[in-house]
Amino acid sequence: MKSDQTSELSCRCGQVSLIVYQQPIISVECLCRDCQQAGRLFKTLPDAPAIMDNNNATRFELYRKDRVTWQLGEANLKEHRLTADSDTRRVIATCCNTPMFLEFTKGHWLSIYGALWAAETLPPLALRTMTKDAPASVSLPNDVPNPNTHNVAFFYRLLRAWAAMGFRSPKVKYVHGSLTLPPG
Numbered sequence: 663m664k665s666d667q668t669s670e671l672s673c674r675c676g677q678v679s680l681i682v683y684q685q686p687i688i689s690v691e692c693l694c695r696d697c698q699q700a701g702r703l704f705k706t707l708p709d710a711p712a713i714m715d716n717n718n719a720t721r722f723e724l725y726r727k728d729r730v731t732w733q734l735g736e737a738n739l740k741e742h743r744l745t746a747d748s749d750t751r752r753v754i755a756t757c758c759n760t761p762m763f764l765e766f767t768k769g770h771w772l773s774i775y776g777a778l779w780a781a782e783t784l785p786p787l788a789l790r791t792m793t794k795d796a797p798a799s800v801s802l803p804n805d806v807p808n809p810n811t812h813n814v815a816f817f818y819r820l821l822r823a824w825a826a827m828g829f830r831s832p833k834v835k836y837v838h839g840s841l842t843l844p845p846g
Contacts, residue, residue, distance in 0.1 A: 685785065687724040691722075692720050692722060692809045697720040700744065708759060713761050723773075741753050742840065
């Protein structure tokens with residue numbers, strides 16, 4: 663069932679905003695090593711909001727790129743790649759150091775940080791992924807599937823969304839420059 667639902671999301675200071683249309687492809691919490699590393703790095707930025715929960719999971723709402731429209735503040739968007747040759751970049755609103763989205767640059771979706779939604783409007787969690795990378799001290803609840811890696815249902819939803827887009831992978835052209843992280 664499709665919905666005409668839209669959500670306007672913004673960084674903490676309101677200088678960057680976007681609109682997402684309809685429902686996400688899937689709502690996930692990621693526990694991969696890269697998301698944990700990025701969460702720790704971003705926390706070192708002045709006044710940056712935390713993006714990991716107490717289990718070291720990062721919440722994402724995955725949206726088709728053609729269902730995301732930028733409203734304002736594109737000049738404040740900077741990327742960070744964990745390695746120079748990474749196909750994955752995380753994008754921050756530098757006005758207030760709010761993480762906005764993660765993009766697999768060859769993909770057809772954006773993983774928008776769940777922290778941009780108010781708790782009461784955040785879509786329901788569908789699964790946790792990459793739980794094999796969770797810290798040993800973490801005991802995950804069984805409220806949703808907790809596969810060790812990305813499971814078949816995850817890839818099926820991505821493939822179904824890509825087919826609905828005519829197998830296109832739009833380019834994100836509104837990110838300008840790289841994020842400078844504090845030394846250390």
